[in-house]
Amino acid sequence: xxxxxxxxxxxxxxxxxxxxxxxxxxxxxxxxxxxxxxxxxxxxxxxxxxxxxxxxxxxxxxxxxxxxxxxxxxxxxxxxxxxxxxxxxxxxxxxxxxxxxxxxxxxxxxxxxxxxxxxxxxxxxxxxxxxxxxxxxxxxxxxxxxxxxxxxxxxxxxxxxxxxxxxxxxxxxxxxxxxxxxxxxxxxxxxxxxxxxxxxxxxxxxxxxxxxxxxxxxxxxxxxxxxxxxxxxxxxxxxxxxxxxxxxxxxxxxxxxxxxxxxxxxxxxxxxxxxxxxxxxxxxxxxxxxxxxxxxxxxxxxxxxxxxxxxxxxxxxxxxxxxxxxxxxxxxxx
Amino acid sequence: xxxxxxxxxxxxxxxxxxxxxxxxxxxxxxxxxxxxxxxxxxxxxxxxxxxxxxxxxxxxxxxxxxxxxxxxxxxxxxxxxxxxxxxxxxxxxxxxxxxxxxxxxxxxxxxxxxxxxxxxxxxxxxxxxxxxxxxxxxxxxxxxxxxxxxxxxxxxxxxxxxxxxxxxxxxxxxxxxxxxxxxxxxxxxxxxxxxxxxxxxxxxxxxxxxxxxxxxxxxxxxxxxxxxxxxxxxxxxxxxxxxxxxxxxxxxxxxxxxxxxxxxxxxxxxxxxxxxxxxxxxxxxxxxxxxxxxxxxxxxxxxxxxxxxxxxxxxxxxxxxxxxxxx
Numbered sequence: 001x002x003x004x005x006x007x008x009x010x011x012x013x014x015x016x017x018x019x020x021x022x023x024x025x026x027x028x029x030x031x032x033x034x035x036x037x038x039x040x041x042x043x044x045x046x047x048x049x050x051x052x053x054x055x056x057x058x059x060x061x062x063x064x065x066x067x068x069x070x071x072x073x074x075x076x077x078x079x080x081x082x083x084x085x086x087x088x089x090x091x092x093x094x095x096x097x098x099x100x101x102x103x104x105x106x107x108x109x110x111x112x113x114x115x116x117x118x119x120x121x122x123x124x125x126x127x128x129x130x131x132x133x134x135x136x137x138x139x140x141x142x143x144x145x146x147x148x149x150x151x152x153x154x155x156x157x158x159x160x161x162x163x164x165x166x167x168x169x170x171x172x173x174x175x176x177x178x179x180x181x182x183x184x185x186x187x188x189x190x191x192x193x194x195x196x197x198x199x200x201x202x203x204x205x206x207x208x209x210x211x212x213x214x215x216x217x218x219x220x221x222x223x224x225x226x227x228x229x230x231x232x233x234x235x236x237x238x239x240x241x242x243x244x245x246x247x248x249x250x251x252x253x254x255x256x257x258x259x260x261x262x263x264x265x266x267x268x269x270x271x272x273x274x275x276x277x278x279x280x281x282x283x284x285x286x287x288x289x290x291x292x293x294x295x296x297x298x299x300x301x302x303x304x305x306x307x308x309x310x311x312x313x314x315x316x317x318x319x320x321x322x323x324x325x326x327x328x329x330x331x332x333x334x
Numbered sequence: 335x336x337x338x339x340x341x342x343x344x345x346x347x348x349x350x351x352x353x354x355x356x357x358x359x360x361x362x363x364x365x366x367x368x369x370x371x372x373x374x375x376x377x378x379x380x381x382x383x384x385x386x387x388x389x390x391x392x393x394x395x396x397x398x399x400x401x402x403x404x405x406x407x408x409x410x411x412x413x414x415x416x417x418x419x420x421x422x423x424x425x426x427x428x429x430x431x432x433x434x435x436x437x438x439x440x441x442x443x444x445x446x447x448x449x450x451x452x453x454x455x456x457x458x459x460x461x462x463x464x465x466x467x468x469x470x471x472x473x474x475x476x477x478x479x480x481x482x483x484x485x486x487x488x489x490x491x492x493x494x495x496x497x498x499x500x501x502x503x504x505x506x507x508x509x510x511x512x513x514x515x516x517x518x519x520x521x522x523x524x525x526x527x528x529x530x531x532x533x534x535x536x537x538x539x540x541x542x543x544x545x546x547x548x549x550x551x552x553x554x555x556x557x558x559x560x561x562x563x564x565x566x567x568x569x570x571x572x573x574x575x576x577x578x579x580x581x582x583x584x585x586x587x588x589x590x591x592x593x594x595x596x597x598x599x600x601x602x603x604x605x606x607x608x609x610x611x612x613x614x615x616x617x618x619x620x621x622x623x624x625x626x627x628x629x630x631x632x633x634x635x636x637x638x639x640x641x642x643x644x645x646x647x648x649x650x651x652x653x654x655x656x657x658x659x660x661x
Binding site: 049199224281 | 378384385491493521522523524525526527529530533548549550551552554555556557558574575578588589590591592593594595596597598599600601605607608609611612
């Protein structure tokens with residue numbers, strides 16, 4: 001989103017995360033060995049298509065996975081000197097809503113329909129900070145002002161259904177930021193909104209980040225949103241990381257055939273009309289029957305025998321442009 | 335110039351908002367409020383707008399899934415806006431529809447073969463054997479395997495289900511297909527497959543599309559002309575490239591600027607973010623419906639509704655805009 005000084009100690013470090021769901025046909029790994037870092041004050045985008053595990057990754061970080069079907073099988077989630085993957089429930093409760101804020105896709109279902117807006121925004125404040133009602137109220141009014149809600153005094157006593165979709169998302173953002181967290185996870189925050197409202201909300205998120213130096217994880221399927229709002233990006237495919245790097249690295253010189261395919265299959269405003277778009281043939285394999293080796297091998301035009309037997313690990317060092325492909329050096333146009 | 339395949343003149347679709355103890359109509363939701371458009375044979379007209387602008391209502395009224403309150407729908411020379419259900423039946427062969435969510439628009443209890451064969455059955459065409467042959471041909475045309483014929487919709491992914499929906503729509507070789515957000519529910523990599531299929535079919539079958547969607551980049555890619563809709567009115571209509579290159583209406587410009595493009599180098603650009611929400615279509619603003627969000631609004635905009643007028647710049651192709659001023 002802006003120039004931020006590179007720091008050496010990341011705020012959040014996810015190492016080899018494995019999250020599985022138990023189903024009738026056995027255990028299915030929705031996230032299978034995902035690692036990334038979020039530096040202080042930076043925005044990381046996680047992008048991928050439905051079922052790639054991006055939301056499950058986010059829910060694993062704050063341990064909001066559906067119980068008892070899903071569980072973290074392995075890996076570490078290091079956040080502010082704590083491993084969230086093995087933390088006690090009391091420790092997690094101290095962090096959720098306080099040190100880590102969450103913005104969900106559909107504010108209508110994420111907000112409680114029978115509680116007034118004011119009470120819902122104040123809830124994290126009163127839970128985590130020892131404040132009088134008066135102090136909490138003034139912080140809340142201040143925050144509603146900041147997120148651009150007109151006449152906040154009136155909104156305080158209204159219910160979610162009385163607000164428009166854009167206003168509800170502003171309320172969600174106020175709730176996520178009210179305790180001044182160091183990390184905010186936004187899961188498809190603008191997907192349910194119209195494009196002009198989306199522009200408003202994205203602008204607001206950037207303003208809020210510039211003011212507060214909060215780190216963001218932005219989860220979305222929309223490559224445009226990633227390009228406009230993020231510093232770094234993780235491209236996920238079928239539960240694993242295909243490619244990661246800065247937004248400039250990944251968008252300007254994509255290395256993984258999947259990222260290359262995704263970026264060239266989107267119709268853009270300046271491409272010639274009514275021409276055939278590039279496609280990625282076939283579809284994502286079901287989690288139950290992932291092909292051995294690279295999970296993209298059944299859709300990739302560069303597949304060789306090695307791809308069918310060995311899963312490619314991410315190459316390079318943390319913080320570099322990294323790719324999980326045996327052949328990226330050959331397939332990337334230089 | 336040839337007469338257009340579809341001509342819609344001053345179409346209005348109002349929904350009564352009922353209230354009071356007698357549940358009489360207290361007010362009207364003016365979903366479509368005086369829209370005139372045309373679609374030429376073999377061309378695609380893109381219809382863009384945000385939720386609640388009336389674009390889907392307009393599409394459904396043209397297929398006559400909704401009854402227009404006022405105005406004309408002239409298809410292939412006949413006014414179909416007031417025809418009865420039985421009079422409409424032969425015309426429905428020529429106007430088909432593709433829906434947004436193929437999971438919901440396909441009957442889950444029918445096999446794919448029965449679903450695609452249904453149009454032949456309804457219109458009493460062909461014997462059962464030749465129907466099956468035609469269904470197999472259609473499956474091939476939309477890129478589905480022949481063994482899909484005896485399977486059920488739930489066995490298919492979203493993209494494949496949309497292919498089934500397309501096969502149904504093209505079964506009777508229609509002239510016009512109304513596509514209501516046909517790719518919005520699909521993943522990016524599947525979206526391009528479906529768009530390519532639709533472009534191929536159009537060329538092969540000389541289809542006309544009315545392509546209704548909210549994603550301007552997708553609409554621009556498939557359309558010859560684009561109409562921008564806001565609160566039941568057409569704000570601007572013209573050649574697709576020209577709308578993108580030289581948008582005249584402040585709303586169109588805001589829409590184009592608001593699209594997040596997958597290009598980090600464009601990040602620094604100044605965006606005029608449109609403030610506020612779309613007003614309610616039950617109580618739309620006076621004058622120009624866009625004036626409450628328009629940065630250029632003047633007293634005239636509050637008092638007077640602008641007509642859709644030809645712009646000065648367009649000599650070869652028609653480019654109309656509903657704004658009092660040349661901005």
